[in-house]
Amino acid sequence: xxxxxxxxxxxxxxxxxxxxxxxxxxxxxxxxxxxxxxxxxxxxxxxxxxxxxxxxxxxxxxxxxxxxxxxxxxxxxxxxxxxxxxxxxxxxxxxxxxxxxxxxxxxxxxxxxxxxxxxxxxxxxxxxxxxxxxxxxxxxxxxxxxxxxxxxxxxxxxxxxxxxxxxx
Numbered sequence: 001x002x003x004x005x006x007x008x009x010x011x012x013x014x015x016x017x018x019x020x021x022x023x024x025x026x027x028x029x030x031x032x033x034x035x036x037x038x039x040x041x042x043x044x045x046x047x048x049x050x051x052x053x054x055x056x057x058x059x060x061x062x063x064x065x066x067x068x069x070x071x072x073x074x075x076x077x078x079x080x081x082x083x084x085x086x087x088x089x090x091x092x093x094x095x096x097x098x099x100x101x102x103x104x105x106x107x108x109x110x111x112x113x114x115x116x117x118x119x120x121x122x123x124x125x126x127x128x129x130x131x132x133x134x135x136x137x138x139x140x141x142x143x144x145x146x147x148x149x150x151x152x153x154x155x156x157x158x159x160x161x162x163x164x165x166x167x168x
Protein backbone atom coordinates (compact mmCIF):
# COMPACT_ATOMS: atom_id res chain seq x y z
CA UNK A 1 0.00 0.00 0.00
CA UNK A 2 1.24 3.50 -0.82
CA UNK A 3 1.23 5.33 2.52
CA UNK A 4 0.50 8.66 0.93
CA UNK A 5 -2.39 7.56 -1.24
CA UNK A 6 -5.25 10.04 -1.25
CA UNK A 7 -6.80 8.26 1.76
CA UNK A 8 -3.74 8.90 3.96
CA UNK A 9 -2.19 12.08 2.55
CA UNK A 10 -3.05 13.82 5.83
CA UNK A 11 -0.06 11.97 7.34
CA UNK A 12 2.31 13.82 5.02
CA UNK A 13 0.66 17.13 6.00
CA UNK A 14 1.67 16.57 9.64
CA UNK A 15 5.18 15.40 8.84
CA UNK A 16 4.83 11.65 9.25
CA UNK A 17 6.58 9.16 6.99
CA UNK A 18 6.62 5.36 6.74
CA UNK A 19 8.96 5.01 9.72
CA UNK A 20 9.44 7.68 12.38
CA UNK A 21 11.69 8.10 15.41
CA UNK A 22 9.61 8.25 18.55
CA UNK A 23 10.54 11.46 20.37
CA UNK A 24 12.48 14.74 20.16
CA UNK A 25 15.19 15.55 22.74
CA UNK A 26 17.78 18.33 22.72
CA UNK A 27 17.14 19.25 19.10
CA UNK A 28 17.34 15.69 17.77
CA UNK A 29 14.86 12.94 16.97
CA UNK A 30 15.45 9.85 19.11
CA UNK A 31 14.11 6.33 19.11
CA UNK A 32 15.97 3.50 17.47
CA UNK A 33 14.82 0.43 19.39
CA UNK A 34 11.53 -1.48 19.28
CA UNK A 35 9.09 -0.68 16.51
CA UNK A 36 5.53 0.38 17.29
CA UNK A 37 3.04 0.06 14.44
CA UNK A 38 -0.14 2.12 14.28
CA UNK A 39 -3.15 0.72 12.43
CA UNK A 40 -6.38 2.42 11.44
CA UNK A 41 -9.30 1.49 13.69
CA UNK A 42 -11.53 2.23 10.71
CA UNK A 43 -10.21 -0.51 8.40
CA UNK A 44 -7.23 -2.06 10.28
CA UNK A 45 -4.84 -0.89 7.55
CA UNK A 46 -1.30 0.02 8.43
CA UNK A 47 -0.90 3.76 9.09
CA UNK A 48 2.64 4.44 10.30
CA UNK A 49 5.53 3.06 12.40
CA UNK A 50 7.39 4.66 15.28
CA UNK A 51 10.52 3.59 17.10
CA UNK A 52 10.77 3.45 20.87
CA UNK A 53 13.81 4.60 22.79
CA UNK A 54 16.30 3.04 25.13
CA UNK A 55 16.36 3.75 28.86
CA UNK A 56 19.31 6.09 28.21
CA UNK A 57 17.23 7.99 25.64
CA UNK A 58 14.37 8.38 28.12
CA UNK A 59 16.71 9.49 30.92
CA UNK A 60 18.18 12.10 28.58
CA UNK A 61 14.62 13.24 27.82
CA UNK A 62 13.72 13.61 31.50
CA UNK A 63 16.89 15.63 32.18
CA UNK A 64 16.17 17.86 29.18
CA UNK A 65 12.60 18.41 30.45
CA UNK A 66 13.89 19.47 33.88
CA UNK A 67 16.27 21.99 32.31
CA UNK A 68 13.56 23.26 29.93
CA UNK A 69 11.11 23.69 32.84
CA UNK A 70 13.58 25.94 34.67
CA UNK A 71 14.15 28.01 31.53
CA UNK A 72 10.40 28.25 30.92
CA UNK A 73 9.77 29.44 34.49
CA UNK A 74 12.45 32.11 34.04
CA UNK A 75 10.79 33.37 30.84
CA UNK A 76 8.60 36.47 31.34
CA UNK A 77 4.86 35.71 31.43
CA UNK A 78 4.07 37.85 28.39
CA UNK A 79 6.64 35.96 26.33
CA UNK A 80 5.22 32.63 27.49
CA UNK A 81 1.73 33.76 26.46
CA UNK A 82 3.02 34.65 23.03
CA UNK A 83 4.78 31.30 22.68
CA UNK A 84 1.71 29.33 23.78
CA UNK A 85 -0.41 31.38 21.37
CA UNK A 86 1.93 30.57 18.48
CA UNK A 87 1.87 26.87 19.38
CA UNK A 88 -1.93 26.99 19.41
CA UNK A 89 -1.98 28.68 16.00
CA UNK A 90 0.37 26.01 14.60
CA UNK A 91 -1.94 23.26 15.85
CA UNK A 92 -5.01 25.08 14.50
CA UNK A 93 -3.33 25.32 11.10
CA UNK A 94 -3.11 21.51 11.11
CA UNK A 95 -6.56 20.94 12.61
CA UNK A 96 -7.92 18.81 9.76
CA UNK A 97 -4.95 16.44 9.30
CA UNK A 98 -4.55 16.03 13.08
CA UNK A 99 -8.27 15.28 13.31
CA UNK A 100 -8.03 12.76 10.47
CA UNK A 101 -5.26 10.98 12.37
CA UNK A 102 -7.42 10.86 15.51
CA UNK A 103 -10.38 9.61 13.46
CA UNK A 104 -8.35 6.77 11.97
CA UNK A 105 -6.52 5.75 15.14
CA UNK A 106 -9.57 5.61 17.40
CA UNK A 107 -12.29 4.97 14.82
CA UNK A 108 -14.30 8.17 15.31
CA UNK A 109 -16.22 10.04 12.65
CA UNK A 110 -14.17 12.97 11.35
CA UNK A 111 -16.64 15.55 12.72
CA UNK A 112 -16.24 14.13 16.23
CA UNK A 113 -12.45 14.00 15.90
CA UNK A 114 -12.37 17.66 14.78
CA UNK A 115 -14.50 18.61 17.80
CA UNK A 116 -12.17 16.65 20.09
CA UNK A 117 -9.03 18.34 18.74
CA UNK A 118 -10.71 21.77 19.00
CA UNK A 119 -11.70 21.00 22.60
CA UNK A 120 -8.11 20.08 23.40
CA UNK A 121 -6.85 23.38 21.95
CA UNK A 122 -9.42 25.39 23.90
CA UNK A 123 -8.73 23.51 27.12
CA UNK A 124 -5.00 24.10 26.74
CA UNK A 125 -5.47 27.84 26.22
CA UNK A 126 -7.87 28.00 29.18
CA UNK A 127 -5.51 26.06 31.44
CA UNK A 128 -2.58 28.27 30.46
CA UNK A 129 -4.61 31.38 31.29
CA UNK A 130 -5.63 30.01 34.68
CA UNK A 131 -2.10 29.20 35.80
CA UNK A 132 -1.36 32.90 36.12
CA UNK A 133 -1.31 33.96 39.76
CA UNK A 134 -3.17 37.25 39.28
CA UNK A 135 -3.76 37.81 42.98
CA UNK A 136 -0.14 37.08 43.84
CA UNK A 137 1.03 39.56 41.21
CA UNK A 138 -1.44 42.19 42.45
CA UNK A 139 0.03 42.00 45.97
CA UNK A 140 3.41 43.04 44.57
CA UNK A 141 2.07 46.32 43.18
CA UNK A 142 2.51 49.43 45.30
CA UNK A 143 1.16 52.48 43.48
CA UNK A 144 -2.49 53.14 42.61
CA UNK A 145 -1.48 53.72 38.97
CA UNK A 146 0.17 50.27 38.83
CA UNK A 147 -3.00 48.70 40.26
CA UNK A 148 -5.14 50.42 37.58
CA UNK A 149 -2.84 49.24 34.76
CA UNK A 150 -2.73 45.73 36.20
CA UNK A 151 -6.54 45.59 36.50
CA UNK A 152 -6.87 46.71 32.87
CA UNK A 153 -4.44 44.00 31.68
CA UNK A 154 -6.14 41.32 33.77
CA UNK A 155 -9.61 42.20 32.43
CA UNK A 156 -8.30 42.32 28.86
CA UNK A 157 -6.70 38.91 29.26
CA UNK A 158 -9.75 37.35 30.87
CA UNK A 159 -11.99 38.78 28.11
CA UNK A 160 -9.82 38.08 25.08
CA UNK A 161 -7.31 35.46 26.17
CA UNK A 162 -3.97 35.46 24.42
CA UNK A 163 -5.19 37.62 21.51
CA UNK A 164 -4.97 40.86 23.49
CA UNK A 165 -1.19 40.51 23.63
CA UNK A 166 -1.01 40.37 19.87
CA UNK A 167 -3.22 43.47 19.48
CA UNK A 168 -0.67 45.69 21.21
